[in-house]
Structure formats: C-alpha cells, structure tokens
Amino acid sequence: MTPVATAAADGSVARGEPPIALTGVTKVYRGGGGVRDLSLEVGWGEVFGFLGPNGAGKTTTIRLLLDLIRPQRGVVRLFGLDARRDAVAVHRRLGYLPGELALYERLSARETFAHFSRLRGGPDEATVERWASELDLELDRPVRALSRGNRQKVGLVSALMNEPDLLVLDEPTVGLDPLVQRTVHQRLREAAASGRTVFLSSHVLSEVAEVADRVGLIKDGRLVAIERVAEIRARAVHAVEVRVGAAAGLDALADLEGVTVRERVEDGLRLEVVGSLNPLLAALAALDVVDLSVHEPSLEDVFLSYYDGAAR
Ligand SMILES: Nc1ncnc2c1ncn2[C@@H]1O[C@H](COP(=O)(O)OP(=O)(O)OP(=O)(O)O)[C@@H](O)[C@H]1O
Ligand SMILES: [Mg+2]
Structure with a gap:
C-alpha cells in the first residue's frame, strides 16, 4: 500500500x-x-x-x-x-x-x-x-x-x-x-x-x-x-573597500580564504569576498583601518550568474 x-x-x-x-x-x-x-x-x-x-x-x-x-x-x-x-x-x-x-x-x-x-x-x-x-x-x-x-x-x-x-x-x-x-x-x-x-x-x-x-x-x-x-546568500560576493593609515599587513589580506584583490587604491585595497566576511574582519582587526565599506550584491545578481552559466 x-x-x-x-x-x-x-x-x-x-x-x-x-x-x-x-x-x-x-x-x-x-x-x-x-x-x-x-x-x-x-x-x-x-x-x-x-x-x-x-x-x-x-x-x-x-x-x-x-x-x-x-x-x-x-x-x-x-x-x-x-x-x-x-x-x-x-x-x-x-x-x-x-x-x-x-x-x-x-x-x-x-x-x-x-x-x-x-x-x-x-x-x-x-x-x-x-x-x-x-x-x-x-x-x-x-x-x-x-x-x-x-x-x-x-x-x-x-x-x-x-x-x-x-x-x-x-x-x-x-x-x-x-x-x-x-x-x-x-x-x-x-x-x-x-x-x-x-x-x-x-x-x-x-x-x-x-x-x-x-x-x-x-x-x-x-x-x-x-x-x-x-x-x-552564502555564495554572495561582497565588494569590500578598505583604507588604512599604515600599509603594514595589507598585502597579507590577499592570502585569506575567499578574498581576491581587485584593485590597489591610494592607502588601501578593493577586494572581492566570497562567502563569510569573518576571516577578513578578523584580519582587519590587526590593521590600522581608517575606513571600510562593504557592498552586498543583490540576490538577483547572484542567481543571474546561474543563468549565465546555463546559457553558456
Ligand atoms: N496554452 C498554450 N498554448 C501554447 N503555448 C503556451 C500555452 N501556455 C503557455 N504556453 C507557452 O509556454 C511557455 C511557458 O508559459 P508559462 O505560462 O508556463 O510561463 P510562466 O513562467 O508562467 O510565465 P509568466 O511569468 O509570464 O506567468 C511560454 O512560451 C508560453 O507562450
Ligand atoms: Mg505564469
């Protein structure tokens, strides 16, 4: 049955x-x-x-x-x-x-x-x-x-x-x-x-x-x-811009899991972070951070990347 x-x-x-x-x-x-x-x-x-x-x-x-x-x-x-x-x-x-x-x-x-x-x-x-x-x-x-x-x-x-x-x-x-x-x-x-x-x-x-x-x-x-x-949500890529007072330790950010350096800017970096922001935030705590901005992409953008993948 x-x-x-x-x-x-x-x-x-x-x-x-x-x-x-x-x-x-x-x-x-x-x-x-x-x-x-x-x-x-x-x-x-x-x-x-x-x-x-x-x-x-x-x-x-x-x-x-x-x-x-x-x-x-x-x-x-x-x-x-x-x-x-x-x-x-x-x-x-x-x-x-x-x-x-x-x-x-x-x-x-x-x-x-x-x-x-x-x-x-x-x-x-x-x-x-x-x-x-x-x-x-x-x-x-x-x-x-x-x-x-x-x-x-x-x-x-x-x-x-x-x-x-x-x-x-x-x-x-x-x-x-x-x-x-x-x-x-x-x-x-x-x-x-x-x-x-x-x-x-x-x-x-x-x-x-x-x-x-x-x-x-x-x-x-x-x-x-x-x-x-x-x-x-976990796969969402965040765009992060960090500006520091002193450059010491800045380059090490590139080695963090999920972090990619997109661009060097005056006194800082533009980064792309896949998944959790926690490792980056932990590393930044040891730096002389002057300014930090984080942009969350829309879920639409994340999902649209599947569409692109399927269309290819
Ligand atoms: N009775 C029908 N005869 C012929 N084609 C149809 C018929 N019903 C739907 N279609 C076609 O099948 C496809 C899917 O239509 P469907 O209505 O399932 O889409 P949908 O995802 O519900 O879209 P929407 O967001 O506009 O409601 C469309 O290309 C539509 O033109
Ligand atoms: Mg419908």
Whole structure:
C-alpha cells in the first residue's frame, strides 16, 4: 500500500511519500513553449520557490501538478499518488491559487469562502473573520467591486483556509502591498512549520528568498538550478573597500580564504569576498583601518550568474 500522509490531532502532518515528485516531465505546446525533462522533489514542511522570468514555464509546471494539463513524457506524483489516476484523492489535500484568478463576480468574499467550504468541509465563520481582519479584506462587497489586490486576497484565503497538506500558489503575492505580503509569507511559514508543504512561483527572487527554504530556477522550460536560500546568500560576493593609515599587513589580506584583490587604491585595497566576511574582519582587526565599506550584491545578481552559466 502507498504510504499516505495524514493530519494528526494537533494539525501537524505526518510524513509519508514526498508531497511533490516530478520525474522527466515534458509538456511542449505547439509553438515550442512549455517545460522539458523536469525532475524535482519537494519535501514535507518545505517552502519551495519556483522562480523564472515571464514565459519560463512556471504556470505550465503548476498546471501539470494540478493535472489541468497532461505531460507528454514523465511522471507527476503528489503524496506518492498519481496526479492523474488519483486526482480526486490528491485534490482533497491540495490548496491551489491559479495565476489567472477567476472568481464568482457576484458573490462577496464571505459567500466565496462559504462556497469553497461547502465543497471541502471548510472553516468556521470565526476563522474567516480572522483571515479577513488580518489581511484587511472586506467580506461583504461583491467580488467584482474589489481591487486587484483584494481579489488576490480572496483567492489566497480560499486556498489557505482549509489548511491543506500541500499549497500550490501561482504568484501569490502579485498585487499585494508589502504589509499584506509579509502577513501572507508568515502564514506560509507557519504552514511549513506544522509540516505542510508550499510550492509557490514568482519572478522576484528577493521576494521568494524571504519565505522559501529552497529555490528552483526555470528558464526556457528547463530547470537550471536548485539551491537552498541559505546557500545562495552564502555564495554572495561582497565588494569590500578598505583604507588604512599604515600599509603594514595589507598585502597579507590577499592570502585569506575567499578574498581576491581587485584593485590597489591610494592607502588601501578593493577586494572581492566570497562567502563569510569573518576571516577578513578578523584580519582587519590587526590593521590600522581608517575606513571600510562593504557592498552586498543583490540576490538577483547572484542567481543571474546561474543563468549565465546555463546559457553558456
Ligand atoms: N496554452 C498554450 N498554448 C501554447 N503555448 C503556451 C500555452 N501556455 C503557455 N504556453 C507557452 O509556454 C511557455 C511557458 O508559459 P508559462 O505560462 O508556463 O510561463 P510562466 O513562467 O508562467 O510565465 P509568466 O511569468 O509570464 O506567468 C511560454 O512560451 C508560453 O507562450
Ligand atoms: Mg505564469
């Protein structure tokens, strides 16, 4: 029998088969867009960020996960179940926010939640009220009268409110102001902390890095890198400029692990430091430092270097 993860009495989720496992998945549209030979496993309690520019294949991948489209090659498994054959069992445990959100325009947010609750055995009125006040969402206006960001909140709450084992969210924070975005990220982190899994797409790395444990990078339909966010940060190259009162000991900096001298300047050096700054800072403590500046590259720059590598 296939092991199946079930929610325990305290709401946490027991680990069984991985919530997401893609093996060699290919779906190419007429016109050549799509995804090619995609293999990826996402574990329990993980927030996985799926990152890529417009047209990279993020939504295609998410539709494959949801069995809205079928792969030409490869296997899509969720919770160890076949995404197609066991679609009913899979969908019962899944919360989904589509990229192009379609809502019932005449219903209010409250009625929308009640509708989805009836379908899936949803939360009580108090839970809905709590979500609404947290996200600053008006519950009783018809959806058609809501702004884009507020519509997005309706979609998000609909996906999250039943505490599904797996959340699949296509660009969940699009159109949300930074405060609401942070609240959503907190809720996603909490979901992961209780053992649930979140798969979300985005084209903004800094945003994904705030919430994700790992980031997968898709470009032209191919997965070109998967990295832990902590790893990306650790690999960040800092540009350091140090100026000293006396040159003694300055040259020894070049011998430090991860440190490269870029340029000699008057009374000092311009350096590039890969990884931790600690060895450099320790060495500088023994020098007569007059001025020190450190520039952190954007995460985007760090990740873009993968793109360059893949394109070569
Ligand atoms: N139904 C379709 N028919 C033909 N081509 C399609 C279809 N859907 C997507 N494509 C193509 O597949 C590629 C991937 O599209 P997809 O929507 O997955 O990208 P995305 O990463 O979600 O982009 P975005 O950031 O703009 O949402 C694109 O080249 C797109 O034009
Ligand atoms: Mg998309």
